[in-house]
Structures are given as structure tokens and as C-alpha cells.
Amino acid sequence: MSNYFCNETDKIGEECGVFGIYDFDGGDVAPTIYYGLLSLQHRGQESCGIAVSETNGPKGKVTSHKDMGLVNEAFDHEILSGMHGDIGVGHVRYSTAGSSTRENAQPLVLNYVKGTLAMAHNGNLVNAPQLREELAYTGAIFQTTIDSEVIAYHIARERLNTPNVEGAVANAMKKIKGAYSLVIMSPRKLIGARDPNGFRPLVIGKRDNAYILASETCALDTIGAEFIRNVEPGEIVTISPEKGIESNMQMASSVKHGHCIFEYIYFARPDSILDGVSVYESRIKAGRFLAKDSPVEADVVVGVPESGNVAALGYSMESGIPYGQAFVKNQYIGRTFIKPGQKSRESSVQVKLNALKNAVDGKRVIMIDDSIVRGTTSDRIVRMLRDAGATEVHMRVSSPPFLWPCYFGTDVPAREQLIAYNRSIDEICKIIGADSLGYLREERLSEIVDNKFEICKGCFTGDYPVAPPDEDIRGEFEA
Template sequence: MMSDLQGSLPFDNKLHEECGIFGVFGCDDQETAYNIYSGLFALQHRGQESCGMAVNNNGVVSSHKDMGLVSDVFNKDILEKLPGQMGIGHVRYSTTGCSMRENTQPLVLKYIKGTLSIAHNGNLTNTAELRDELERTGAIFQTTTDSEVMSYLIARERVNCGSVEEAVRRIMPRIQGAYSLLVMSPRKLIAARDPHGFRPLVIGQLENAWVFASETCALDVVGAVYVRDVEPGEIVVADERGLTSIKTETPEKTSLCIFEYIYFARPDSQINGLSVYEARQESGRILARQHPVEADLVIGVPESGIDAAIGYSQASGIPYGKGFVKNNYVGRTFIKPQQKQRENAVRLKLNVLGNTVRGKRVVMLDDSIVRGTTSARLVHMLKNAGATEVHVRISSPPFLWPCYFGTDVPERSQLSAVRNSLDEICRSLGADSLGYLELDSLHEMLCGREIDYCDACFSGNYPVAPPKSEASIDQFVK
């Protein structure tokens, strides 16, 4: 099975974080763009392919966006040309085929009511149907994103109602799937979160300004104080009067993506009041109880695997050590569009500390196995460096189902856990043993917090009906 898992599958085994969003209302003219830049920098881990911002200066919107990292796309001269009192920003990752400048965000549209700017994290499941409906009534699309579909829907509703927030409220029953959304009109900044709450969105206060961000780490970097999370199904309006909340209908059980805690979010963020770092450590402690092994050393695969490794070490009593050195100037492996570039990035990104692992029985903690290729290379590197045994522990259950809500878990035929038994995967990795976090114990990772979550990629229990065809999700992914 080794040749099947490692040879025929064209991609590495890491997931795609689709997007991160950041917005601010009420800053001084010259501070807005710098705050957005800082916020996007803090959210760079959520999307490393493209980025952009749109800034509103008394109703006149200026924007700048391009392919690349935040530090590549923006500089001092550009930021100083973007004065304004409010603005929104976006970092993005897309799947192969949608990697083009036209799809960068924020989207800025001019229509009869002025200018509408939008930044979106998530993924709609009925994009194809909505897009077809709009095209049949004359809409002409410039991108392949579902964000543009939402922009058209909001603009059309705004023509027929009294406010942008009312237009957002009216379209929410029509759009299905995941969306944490920032919408900027000439005088307001609006944040909205889908009724299931798939993706995080938080509110902060910076002196007299209001800040919205995908994660609390972005609030910290600009000096904003965390106020609260935007609730599932909530619309929050920031304008000259302050903040206004509009509630919409929500399901009895919400569905925050559990993988935010396992991998996506930064460890210094808090989601629903729970520290991501603490949740990851707890997953390691659970793994130590579920899959004990005699070993000399516990190591983690940077970055999220390190936190789980610390927890595993604490619970097992096996010493924790640093097994890999990470080159922080290489982006996450999955951002490379071509497979050869991905493979080169893996070798450039991590190197083994031979003195740490040589002659040791090693427990290696990682957050997931999707296709298995990266994990196999890491096990091979450890054994080449002199590790006598490598026991792989994964701080999530096996991936068995694709995701349609903003995480690029691929179709089932490409998932190693679907096509192979546990023993076959273990052999293909070259590992001495393999253990996954058990599905029924995901709630334990939340440290006693009552947080509803989506685990559809592990269980197949989708809180929202999947799209009617794979093409629907593949074509219109952020």
C-alpha cells in the first residue's frame, strides 16, 4: 500500500485554511490601513495565497489587493495612500483552478446606492444554484467566488429596502453553508455570521473604534480589547451610534468547525472563550490515555502538533523534546500550487534535530492525516536521523468525508482513511504504530465547555445538506 498512498496521490496531507477577515470602524484617517495591515498579518496563517484591503474615506473607497503574503502585497507607500475612517481586509487561500487575482478580496462593487465592499470567510453550498439564478436575470460575474454571489444578492435587496443590514438579513435565509462576513457601505460596517456559526468571528474595541476579526489574536496585535464573539445568526452594525445587534433564526444546535481548535486557529487565540492552546494540549492528554506506548521521547510536528505533544508528554510521563526545526520563512506546504513545489517546500520547511532523536523511541504528534504523503516523509526523516522507533499519534479522528463549509478536505476517494485500514496506513507511513483521537472523545478536548461543533469530516453528519454535485463546491470555492 505504500506505493499507492505515496505515489498516486498528487497532493500533500495538510488542509487548506480558506480565509481570514479583519475590519475596523472609527479609527483616525492614517491609522485604519495600518491596523488592517497588522490584523491581516496576525491572520496570515488562515490564507497565504492573496490578500487585500478596502478603506472608506468619508464615502470614497480605495482598495489594494494582489497575490502574495501581506508583507509582499503592502508597503508603507501603499498604506499611506489608503486613508479612511473604516475598512476591511482579507487573506485568502483557494483550491487549484481558482488561484487568480480576480478572486482576491475584498470585493468592491459600485451600484446605484454607492459602493459595497465585502470580505468573506467560509463556503456556501448552494452557490451554483444562486449564480445560475442571477445570471438568468442579467448578472455578469467577474470572479468564480461565492462572495460575489452574496454581493449581488445584497446589492439587489438594498435597492428595495431601507438599509444594508436589512438587505443582509433578507438574504441570510437564501444562502446556505458557512459564512463569517464583513460588509462595508458608505457609512456603516456590518458583520454577520451564518446561523450554524461554522467559522469564528469576534468583536473588539480599540479606544473609540470597533474591530471585527476571524480570531482574537488579530485583536491582540492591534491593541484591541476582546468584547465578545459574534453569535451564530447575528448581524452586528457599527456606525456613528455605536454597535447594534440584529438576531436571526438559528438552529437548536450550532456547528463551529472543530478543526479550528485542532489546527486552523493560532494557539494564542480564544474561540467561544476556550483557549486554542489548552484545547490542543488536552487532545494530547486524551491520546496518551487512548494510545499509550513505551517510548523515550515525545515530539510535535510544528506548529499545532507541538501543543498536543506537550499534553501527551504531561499525561504519559514521557519527556518532551524538540524533534524538528522549522524554517519560519517558508509558508505552509499546501499553499504551493504545483506538487513539485509542495514537495520542495516540505524539505525546506522542516529539518530533524538528529541529536535529539538519535537512538530514541519517538512518539510523533501531528494534527491530521489527509492523504498521508507528508506524514510518511516525516517518519522517513526521523528514522534516517537515527530514531529507532517512530510511533505516530494524530490529534484528530480519521478523515472520512469531504468538507463543504470552508475547509478543503478532498473527495472521499483521496482520503487515506477511506481507502486503507489503520494497519495499512501505518505501514504506508513507515511507522511502528499509529493512533488517532477517537471520534467520541472530541468533546473532551473542549475542556468541559458546552460548545456545539461540526465534525462532519470525521462522522459524515452534515448540519447542512451538501451541494448537489462535487462541481458545485470545486468551482466556487474561496
């Protein structure tokens, strides 16, 4: 069964994080990729990997290391010191298609007639099954169960008939449909590509004489790099010492853009700025809108760590109700961990969170969270606050109700598993045990990003920028 349907913590699964760097001065880049991935760890904790190459060394020689788990678990000084190369790509993964196995970890490294490609991918294709079947019938042998391998195969095949790798990427983009931000290492070039709808973010940075591609600006800050600009929807950027940054906009089109709004509500780190919009400010706005649209009398406003905290601060700023901390989070447990068995499932929330009795005892509490998926976590957290002495618990959610699945790299499950499907807000409120419940209004979504670009809100409205597949095929090709 796909990871889409195994999210027992009732939280939206992360996407993936990509990172690439080319040091024109010839320095080893593996340590920098390591620190870049550490800063993107929030985007995926299931597996990670780094691939590097020496542009002046043997053509096609790539040194790579991939493993399950967190970045600081998969890499140590000995591993990194053995990875020599002035160009490289890295990846942190949360599985949204394909199972959680070491084989499915990225970057993918392909050896073919024209040399070697290493690729890291964030997103999800909607036509991967058809493309995979076509490739299989022409002799392709797949080593993974992820749609990223379909992209890599198409790039490698197109490279046989095009004069350069960026041309091969452009031709491959004509065939693939869905969400993708790609970072690709060829023997002498670093390439970034973003789908024409712009679902997933991708930014360009520079440090000294090195150029960087990354999912978020926080990765640039971590390594002391300067932000240059965003990769635009449909753009292919090619980075080389001879020409610096070259831009190819041939795949950019007039299609409807669809920046994933959940980057701003939940996925991205608050210190990132994506497509010119501060994630922190977006969450402050979401909290302010909740206070305007769903006011309630209370003594304290609290956030569910971590993504609910900033929205809670916004609610407090707008309402004048004091902001407080009601939960202590176990900092040594990530968003994914080995969960207790079915009979002791309730304890999985307490392993991560514990309520501060002194902060809520005898008080009316407004609790802000970023989303409610199945509702199984929300009812436990509400109960946790009541057990700590809260006299009232009013829940406010900094997103609208989930009513539709996502096919573009976010693991919003099938409709039947969503608590909001076929239920009123009052019914949901009773299920989670809150005194009142309020969601962010759907029309507020564009406002939290200052109406700067078109957004994808398909998981709330069922209106997707790209037509979804006829049947739900997410996770279809698991090993």
C-alpha cells in the same frame, strides 16, 4: 481543477481571515488593518487585500489594493500611506472555491445604485451554483469565480428594496446556505454577520474609539484592542458612531450549531480564544487524551510544527515522557510555496522541515501531528526521523481519521483521496511506515472544547449540520 485537489503537502488548507475596523475619531485605519491581517496570515497565504473609505468624504469612494501572496509582500509603506479612510475591511485568502487568481482576491468592492459595498468573506456556500445561475439569468455579470461574489450581489440587490444595508444583509442570509462570516463596509457603517450554524468564528473588539471585527482574538491582541465578545451564530452586528454596536438576531434560529472543530485542532492560532474556548487548552487536551487512549512506551514526544507542537506537549504532560523538539522548520516558508516538480516531489517536505539528529538518535519517538489527509507527507516525516537515527516512530494524530469531504471552507478532498477511506488503522500505519498509529477518538472532540457548544465533525462522521450538495461542486466555477 480546484485547489481542493492540489494540496501536494498533504496538509489541510487554511480557510480565510477577515478583519474590519471603524475609527469614530476619523483616523486612517489602513495600517491597523495591515497589522490585523499579518496576525491572521496563518489563515491564508494565497492573496490578500484592504479596502478603506472616508465616511466624511465623497460618498461611495473606496480605495482598495489587492494582490497575490503574503501581506508583507502585497503592501508597503507607500501603498498604505496612500490609503486614507476611517472605515475599512481586509482579507487573507486560501482558495476553497474558485481558482487562485488576483481577480478572486478580496475584499470585493461593488458599486451600485445605493452606493458602494466592500465585503470580506470566510467560509463556503453549499448553494452557490444555484444562486449564481439565478443571478446570471437576471443579468448579473460576474468578475470572479468565488461564491463570495454571489453573497455580495444578493446584498446589493436586497438593498434596493430595504431601508438599510443591515436589512439587506438579513434578507440575503435567508437565501444563502453554508458557512460564512462576513465583514461588510458600507459608506457609513461596519457590519458583521455569522451564519446560523456558527461554522466560522467572528469576534468584536474595541481600541480607544474604534471598533473591530476579526476572525480571531489574536488579531485584537496584535493591535492592542480589547476583546468585547463573539458575534453569535445567526447574528448581524451593525457598528456606527450614532448607535455603537447594534445587534440583530432575526436570522438566529434553532438550527443545529456546527462550530468547526478544526479551528481548535489546526486552523486558529494557539493564542486565540474562540467562542469562549482557548485554542491552546483545546490542543493540550487533545494531546492528553491521546496519551490516555493510545499510550506507548517511548523516550521522547515531539510535534510536527507548528500545529502538532501543543498537542505533543499535552501528551508529554499526561504521559510523563519528556517533550522534545525533533524538527527545525524553515521560518521563511509559509504553508504554501512553489513546489518542486513531480520527479523531485519528495524534497518538498525537506524544504520545510529537517530532523534534529541529536534529539532523536537512538531514541523511541512519539510524533504528534494534527491530521493525516492522503498520507504522503506522514510517510516522509516518519522516514526522516528514522534516517536521523530514531529506533522507533510511533505516530499519534490529534484528530480522528478523515472519512468524508468538507463543504464549508476546509479543503478536505473527495473520499477516494483520503488515506483512511476503506483502510484500517493498521493498514494506514504500514503505508506511512510507523511502528504504531493512534488517532484521537471521535467522542473526544466535544471534550476538547469542554462541551460548550455543538461542533461540526462531518469530515469524520459524514453527519453535517447543513445538508451537503447532491454533487461535489467545490471549485466548479474556476476561471
